[in-house]
Amino acid sequence: MVIATTKGLSKAHEIYADRGQRVRELRKAGKKIIGYICLYPPIEIISALGMVPFRVFGDMSEPITAADKVSTTVVCPFLRSIIDLGLKGKFNFLDGIVGAHTCDIGMTLVISWRDYVKDAPFSHLIDVPHTDHDPAVDYFEGQINSFKRHLEELAGEKLSDDKLKKACELHNKQRKLVRELYDLRKSDPPLLTSVENIEVLVAVFSLPVDEGNELLEDVIKEVRERKVKPVKKKARLLVWGPVFDNTSLYELIESVDANVVVDDTCVGTRAFWADVKAPYNLHALAKRYLVDIKCPRTYRDSAHHELERNYDKDLDSRFNYIKKAIADWKVNGAILQSVKYCDTHGYEVPNLRHYLDTLGIPSIYIEHDYSERSLAPIKTRVEAFLETLG
Amino acid sequence: MPGMDDLTSRLYFAGIDIGSTMSKATIVDADGKMLAYVVGPTGAQHRLRANKVMEDTLSKAGVPLSDIAYIVSTGYGRVNVPFADKQITELTCHARGVAALFPDVKTAIDIGGQDAKVLKIKNGRLVDFLTNDKCAAGTGRFLEVAAETLGLDLNEMGNISLQTDTPVKINSLCTIFAQQEIISRLSTGEPLPDILAGVYIAIATRVVKLARQLKVEVPVVFTGGVAKNAGMVKAMETVLGVPVLIPEEPLITGALGAAILARDEAFKLVQRGEYQAHREKKLTEARVDFGEKAK
Numbered sequence: 001m002v003i004a005t006t007k008g009l010s011k012a013h014e015i016y017a018d019r020g021q022r023v024r025e026l027r028k029a030g031k032k033i034i035g036y037i038c039l040y041p042p043i044e045i046i047s048a049l050g051m052v053p054f055r056v057f058g059d060m061s062e063p064i065t066a067a068d069k070v071s072t073t074v075v076c077p078f079l080r081s082i083i084d085l086g087l088k089g090k091f092n093f094l095d096g097i098v099g100a101h102t103c104d105i106g107m108t109l110v111i112s113w114r115d116y117v118k119d120a121p122f123s124h125l126i127d128v129p130h131t132d133h134d135p136a137v138d139y140f141e142g143q144i145n146s147f148k149r150h151l152e153e154l155a156g157e158k159l160s161d162d163k164l165k166k167a168c169e170l171h172n173k174q175r176k177l178v179r180e181l182y183d184l185r186k187s188d189p190p191l192l193t194s195v196e197n198i199e200v201l202v203a204v205f206s207l208p209v210d211e212g213n214e215l216l217e218d219v220i221k222e223v224r225e226r227k228v229k230p231v232k233k234k235a236r237l238l239v240w241g242p243v244f245d246n247t248s249l250y251e252l253i254e255s256v257d258a259n260v261v262v263d264d265t266c267v268g269t270r271a272f273w274a275d276v277k278a279p280y281n282l283h284a285l286a287k288r289y290l291v292d293i294k295c296p297r298t299y300r301d302s303a304h305h306e307l308e309r310n311y312d313k314d315l316d317s318r319f320n321y322i323k324k325a326i327a328d329w330k331v332n333g334a335i336l337q338s339v340k341y342c343d344t345h346g347y348e349v350p351n352l353r354h355y356l357d358t359l360g361i362p363s364i365y366i367e368h369d370y371s372e373r374s375l376a377p378i379k380t381r382v383e384a385f386l387e388t389l390g
Numbered sequence: 391m392p393g394m395d396d397l398t399s400r401l402y403f404a405g406i407d408i409g410s411t412m413s414k415a416t417i418v419d420a421d422g423k424m425l426a427y428v429v430g431p432t433g434a435q436h437r438l439r440a441n442k443v444m445e446d447t448l449s450k451a452g453v454p455l456s457d458i459a460y461i462v463s464t465g466y467g468r469v470n471v472p473f474a475d476k477q478i479t480e481l482t483c484h485a486r487g488v489a490a491l492f493p494d495v496k497t498a499i500d501i502g503g504q505d506a507k508v509l510k511i512k513n514g515r516l517v518d519f520l521t522n523d524k525c526a527a528g529t530g531r532f533l534e535v536a537a538e539t540l541g542l543d544l545n546e547m548g549n550i551s552l553q554t555d556t557p558v559k560i561n562s563l564c565t566i567f568a569q570q571e572i573i574s575r576l577s578t579g580e581p582l583p584d585i586l587a588g589v590y591i592a593i594a595t596r597v598v599k600l601a602r603q604l605k606v607e608v609p610v611v612f613t614g615g616v617a618k619n620a621g622m623v624k625a626m627e628t629v630l631g632v633p634v635l636i637p638e639e640p641l642i643t644g645a646l647g648a649a650i651l652a653r654d655e656a657f658k659l660v661q662r663g664e665y666q667a668h669r670e671k672k673l674t675e676a677r678v679d680f681g682e683k684a685k
Contacts (some may be wrong), residue, residue, distance in 0.1 A: 380466075381521060384481035388516050 008222040009196060011215060015203035016247075022207055023054050024093045031208075032095040032154065035120065037082065037109060038243075039266050039293055040100035040128050042285045044276065045148050047209050048167035049155040054094065055205035057245035057267075058082050060372045070112045075105045077370035078243055078339050083109055086117040096122025096154065098147065102297045103344050124150050132291045132300050141286035148282065161281075168280040170209045177216035178204070178272035184223055185261045186329055189232040192223050194239070194250040194260035201267055202245055230259060235386055236330055238361075239263040240322070240352065241337040242345050248372045249337065256383050262329040264322055270295055273321075294321055296348040315355045322352075326361060333389055334363040335382065339370050362389060402451070403656060404458050405648025406444055407480065408432060408467025411503025411530065412615060413440045414645040415447040417458070422490060422650045426451035427642045432467065440467060459665075460656035462648040478651055480644050485509045485516035487647030488611045491637050496607035499597060499626070499634070500643070501616035503530040508601040520600050528596030530616045532568070536589045539569050540582075544619060548590075550583050551621035557587030568592065590625035598629045608632050613640040 006014060015021060023033045032051040036043060043053035058081025067084035085091060097120055099110035107125060114123040126143050129136035152158055181200065184191040200219050204212040235258035239249070243266050253260055263269055274292030276284050290298060302310065302317035316323075325331065334356055338345040349365050356363045364385040368374050402425070406415040409432060416427040428446040448455055463474035464483040471477075488498045489511055498509040506528050510518040522528055537544050551557075558580055562568045568589070575585050593616075598606075610632060616622050617640035626634055637643060659665040 377521075380479050380481070381519075384479040384516070384519060387479060387482040388518070390515075 008215075008218040009200070012196075012200040012203040012219060015206050016199040019057070019202065019206040020091075020093050022211070023052055026052055026208065027093050027095070033093055034122070034151075035091060035094040035097040037079075037097065037099040038102040038106055039271055039295065040102050040289055041098040041126055041147070042144055042289055043209075044164065044167040044171050044280075044285060045144070045151060045159065046098075047170065048159055048163040049151055049157065051095075051151075051155065052208045056082055056091065056094075056097065057202070057205070057243070058370060059085055059090075060246045060248060060370055063371070070116050071108075074341060075108075076103075076339055076341050079105050079109045081370060083112050083117070086113055086120075089119060091117070092119045094120040096120050096124070098124045098126065098151075100126040100128045102128060102295070103342075122154050128290065128297075130297065130299055132298055137283075137286050137290055140290045141282050144282050144285055144289075165280045167209070168276045168278075168284075170213065172275045174204070174209055174213050174216065175272040175275055177213055177220065180220055181216060182262060182269065184220070185259075188236065188330065189230045190236075190259055190261050191229060193230045193254060194263070195247045195254060196223075198245075198247050198250055198267065201271075205267075205271075233257050233259045235259070235333050235389055236261045238322070238325060238329070238331045238334045239265060239268075239337060240334060241265055242339055242342050243267055244337065246372070248375055249368075249378075252375055252379050253335065253382055256379070257386055258333075258382075260335075261331060262325050264294070264325065266295060269325070295344075297344050315351060315358075319352060319355045322355075323359060326359060331361065333385065334361055335385070336363055336365045338365070338367050340367055402453050402458050403649050403652040404444065404447070404461045405483065405645045405650070405652055406440070406461065406463050406465075406471055406474065407483065407642070407644035407648055408440050408463065408465040408471065409480075409502055409644070410466050410505070412641060413443045413465075413467070414642045415443045416642055416645040416649045417447055417451045417453060418646070418649040418653060420653065422653055424646060424649070425453065427639065427645065429639075429641050440471065441473065444473070460652040460659075462652040462655065464644055464648045475652070476655060478648060481507060481509060481519050481521070482516050483644045483647035483651060484613065485511050485519075485647065486514070486650050487643035487645070488613060488637070489514035490646060490650055491643070492609060492611050492635055495609050495611045495635075497601065497604075497610045498643075499601055499610065499612050500614040501529060501593070501597060501612075501622075502614045505529055506597045506600065506614075508597070508604055510604050510607075518604055520603055522597070522600055528593050528600075530614070532593055533589070533616065533619070533622070535569055536572060536586075539572055540576075540586075547586055548619040548621035551586035551590055552583075552624060554581065554583035554587050556584055557591050557625075558584045560588045560592040586621060587625065590619075590621045591629060593622065594625040594629040598626075601630075606630060606632070609635055611635045611637070613637060613643045615641050 027033050033054050034046045034051050035054050035056040037056050046053040058078050064080050064084045066087040067080045070083060071080055097113050099106060101107040110123060110125040124147055126147050129139055148159055203215060237258050237260050239260050245267050250260055270293060274288055276288040300318055302313040336349055353363050366378050366381055401420045402417055404417050411432055412429055413432045414429045417425045419425060426447050428443050428450060430443045461474045462476050462478050463471035464478050464480045468477040484500055488495050495511050498511060500507045506522045508520045509516055537547050558575055560568055560571055562571050572585060612626055612634040617636050
């Protein structure tokens with residue numbers, strides 16, 4: 001069997017190419033596989049109840065044909081791709097799905113899934129408030145609690161404090177390992193390409209947490225020891241935006257004179273930057289997911305208790321984590337990408353570009369329709385952007 | 391060690407711009423002065439021989455290929471010009487070409503056959519840009535569709551539109567829907583000049599919307615094939631609210647910029663001692679594949 005014989009980067013590459021391979025085996029062996037959409041379902045609960053959390057992505061190379069029956073065409077093509085694959089039976093290894101009200105279409109997707117995708121009978125929707133204020137955290141904790149109870153029914157067992165603690169520690173370990181993986185790109189040239197990085201992370205999202213951790217440890221060791229390294233390029237870029245679960249954009253950028261050294265996307269740093277803090281309980285989970293994940297779907301202003309809004313303070317409150325990444329990874333340009341019709345990210349762009357301007361970081365905004373083919377014209381824009389960097 | 395002497399016998403530089411609709415080439419001398427240019431269609435049967443445009447330019451300038459020190463290719467087809475020394479995007483090349491003709495330029499608007507771009511230029515350098523290259527609305531193609539629908543020639547269409555000051559409002563910017571709208575306007579008896587002027591206003595509105603995202607600063611230069619059309623120029627000035635400058639030949643700014651950048655690049659290489667003087671250069675077939683996956 002392929003999986004047993006390969007490890008490290010080549011194993012990541014194999015799983016990236018066929019994401020369901022390991023969970024299909026586990027399911028045959030009696031494990032329950034729970035698909036989750038976006039970053040907001042607390043996966044620690046899934047792992048703690050002995051199930052496997054599997055991050056659901058779309059497929060940029062598969063034309064959307066079946067989804068038209070259940071959605072309009074003027075919504076997020078990433079989420080449309082997911083429901084399209086679901087309708088085509090491509091997620092038939094899942095026992096269920098959990099989604100969250102990350103955005104309106106994200107919520108609708110879970111409902112459509114429940115109504116139309118028959119091979120995964122369990123479905124759950126978590127409501128997520130859109131600010132990070134204290135009452136919002138309390139409300140979200142209640143939502144996590146009802147998810148927990150629903151999942152306990154499916155598991156046929158109760159969630160114990162001890163199991164939750166163990167799961168939190170394992171997932172925190174995973175986050176720490178991913179941050180170590182990102183450290184490998186702080187040097188110039190970086191030791192890992194962004195294409196390899198995406199393959200590793202997509203693979204991690206397709207494995208049980210302990211196996212994902214093992215893969216990360218192998219990759220980090222392999223990369224530190226290997227002789228062939230990525231080459232030094234003119235630009236060290238940060239890529240920002242919603243989900244990009246595919247290597248194509250990174251291949252395109254790295255085919256010209258640039259290395260992507262860090263990102264702010266939900267397949268990258270956003271998913272792994274924040275730990276769950278002890279004591280490991282539902283409130284800690286609520287804080288980790290609602291407050292500490294930095295996704296524009298949650299609005300974080302500076303004026304929690306102030307009546308007057310200060311624009312600059314607001315910008316800093318929303319984006320200073322990006323400033324830190326720019327300094328730590330020595331970034332000299334930013335590519336803001338978004339999938340078409342994503343209001344959540346689209347509204348963020350003018351503010352973020354302004355913030356980057358004040359930091360002296362040139363940026364470019366590109367929009368794609370979540371298909372590999374649509375990327376070709378983007379290449380010219382990326383090249384021209386690099387030419388403006390001088 | 392190669393030095394400046396290597397360039398003395400080859401003091402000419404060329405730029406070739408393979409656009410979606412037209413291919414253009416220019417040759418400049420060591421001062422960046424343009425000696426000749428040629429514009430030819432890129433069209434299906436010409437795609438495989440974009441070198442023709444280069445050949446024609448050489449003969450027009452009376453310069454043999456062996457005297458060309460450096461060639462830069464640009465435009466959609468830039469990656470497939472085998473005789474080019476370097477590829478530079480059309481955005482940077484346009485900015486350079488426009489700045490060569492209008493040194494004070496701050497904003498350039500280029501409408502090509504299948505795309506529109508807005509460039510912000512500072513001290514002759516491209517500093518920011520936006521493009522519309524996903525859809526034919528607001529491009530030359532939109533005008534072609536309108537002309538086809540009305541059975542008019544493009545220049546004729548521009549002149550007829552100048553006869554009115556009361557353009558109709560075309561609501562749809564989608565090329566296909568606008569075509570239907572033109573037909574329905576005709577059937578309700580709206581005067582032709584008003585409809586045509588409305589079509590130009592619709593395109594200008596679309597492109598100016600793009601430009602406003604980058605803040606329009608004067609002087610504004612308007613280029614691309616569409617800038618040759620009198621109706622389009624009037625509409626652009628109306629919507630922008632400021633006059634626009636138009637080069638004598640608005641199609642060749644990209645190729646001119648490419649040639650000037652070729653000169654800059656060659657001088658830079660000579661200074662660094664990296665210029666390869668006696669390379670064999672041949673005008674091999676330029677193969678242009680459109681819509682190829684970016685890989």
